Amino acid sequence: MRVRIYFAAILVTLVMAACNKSVSDRTADLPALKPTSLDLNAGSWKPVLLTRPDTFAVAAPAATNSPAYLADLFEIKAYQKNLSGGDMDKIKYWSAGGVLRWNEIMRSLVAKYNVPPYQNADGTYPAPNSANPFAYPLFPFSNPPYAGRAYAYVSAAQYDALVACWYYKKLYNRSAPYVVDSTVKALVPRTALPSYPSEAAVLAGVTAEMMKLLFPDEIASIQQKLQEHELCAIKAGVATRAEITAGEALGRQVAILFTARGRGDNAGKAIGTPTDWAGLVATTHATGQVPWFSLEAPARPPMLPLFGKVKAFLFDSATAVSLRPGPPPLTGSDQMKAETIEAHNFIVNASREHLRIVQFWADGVGTYTPGGHWNAIAAEDFITKNFSEVRWARNLALLNMAIMDAGIVCWDTKYHYFNPRPTQLDPAIKTLTGIPNFPAYISGHSTFSGAASSVLGHIIPDRAGAYDAMAQEASNSRMWGGIHYRTDCAVGLTVGRNIGNYAIQRATKDGAE
């Protein structure tokens, strides 16, 4: 009898399990964002590119007794009469935080476009072309440096746009529609934050406009997200049509500052030319060192060899060069031999725990890259901190500018020394993750992680030790996977932390602390 009951229970469990396989995201069911502080003075925080918070004018809103304002209220009420379950789901989704949701969307775009082009029949490789982004290979190939830059531009632009937004919110001090008219329902938590211009529309507008530079194939799909985000703000009773219109216009204007900077920041030339590629080999030969070569077949041109020349956000180009570390061990040295042997030892009979760590931090093809991984880590902790939207944006801007600039210094170092991977020196080293198609010294993961962990440790000091441990683990994972020497990882972490300090310096002076 008992056996039968057990059997029935197992069967029922299995059937139930069979019926429900759908998987949901960790952040799918978040509560609405309820900021601990509204940061009403954020209009005085120091922007990244804007010289003043009111560089772009936002006209005063229409009076609350004007026909235009009343018509806007009618629109909200009309929507609120007929809200479907789907509408409520979308309102709930966006209410968790606009900066969070747009950051998640950014990470998904990076993952989507992070696929290296397939070779031509003659063994050469086509390059994505921003002038013809829909032709294969799609533009962009959002590899780690490209992704780091994309995260930085979007986060910094969102931050500047919200600083301007907060400036006008305080200036005009317009109450939310549900405050002005008590028959307008608040479908998200009520706040005292002025609603003109709408921060949702500012975020949507600034992000959508940035797509023209960063992910031009996605302009249409992001426009749909923009409309969804804006409409949710109206349906939720937190913004009127006029507040949305003003917000989106402000966001787009701020974005144009950033897209203009992006078109001139040298990233477009980072891929280099065949002459540049050959020059790297010749220069390294001249120093008596073994030059890097591609371990892909057919041999692929090195990834973004001139990315080191991209204009950083946190320091000038001379400082970027000064952040470059000294040389790696000579390729013929005993130390290099010992580190190659060490890399080999790691891949022989790797423990399951090492394999887990290598996979956890792999962040390779088809992923949101190491920069995205740190955004995910940051976002999940920020959720617990109940930051205002503008503080969310500021913190992600600091994080992502550090990540982008870490990419610049790391890539500069990689192509300055053009140091081979362990497998190039010892082909017996079969790796536990894919070998990236660029030189070894210094480790990109280590540099990104050193920078990201130090910035996050400043933002959430009680987690600083945890972030350090994560960065150390990310760094080790590349050594344990057989794709880096110990020196690449150790020096990468140090350089990354130095870059993180520039973001921390900025953070202490931007008015937000």
Place this chain on the structure above:
Amino acid sequence: MNFRNFITPALPAALMLFLLHPVRLRAQTDEDAIMMIKNNFCVGGVYSHGSWKNYWEGTFKRNNQNIGTVSTQMFGLMGTYGVSDKLNILVNAPYVTTHATAGTLHGMHGVQDLSLWVKWLALEKNIGKGTLSLYALGGGSLPLTNYIADFLPLSIGLHSRTLSGRIIADYQQGNFFVTASATYTWRDNIKIDRTSYYTTEEHLTNEVEMPDMGALNFRAGYRGDRGIAELVFSKMKTLGGFDIRKNDMPFPSNKMNATMGGAHFKYNFKAVAGLSLIGGADYTLTGRNVGQSTMFDAGVFYILDFSHKAKKAKNSKQSAKSN
């Protein structure tokens, strides 16, 4: 005709559908129309080797100089027990190694999944000059170790728990037979070591929804007291899943489909009652998100008789032969 009493090796195959490896450890028992008699236990070992150079990225067929030829070897330990003449239990646990001849990726190895099938001879009826039999099978598989699923194409398996149902129909006339079977496999979600992954959209979780699978299998040939020689045609289809994008990495929940053809044999030794050899080869004719595998396998089986009526069983074997 009591063909179910033929001495038979048990090669119960878990649904071993590796990505890029439409290799199943070719079975003779969980897919064929043969039963162990009561209280007999058949134990054996099988070696299987599958390799491919070309594969399908979605529907795009290509090779890849960064992996060269990928091979999978399996060493399977198997057993079949006759609970009764009409009810058999089959178990299987393989050790698997993978290797790529080019590029830099490290091969994997380890003990893969335990599979178990219960096989029931539901109906046996003389029709015309032959015998029709129908079988119903239920089975499942369970990963035995914490191997990595998310390292395709070099993972040793997909690490999904599965439950399967199968119906087999067989018609034998004289020494010639045809068998058809259909299988549905429910696959449990898996957990990977990453906290996010991209399919056709980004997923912020380490859990991967595994689509179910369906399979059809047809076999025909000679089946006599000295053994079996048969041609096999099989088709497997993932009911859902997504295509590998151009030059992207494969993923456990890809839509893995394959059509395979092959020839298998089994030889029962005369000198040593209960000892048999099996062998065979299969080739992947068409596929989607899998490698175009060529597979060979060979195995040896021996039947242990735990029946107290050993003599009677032997007699029954004799009578089977005389049919």
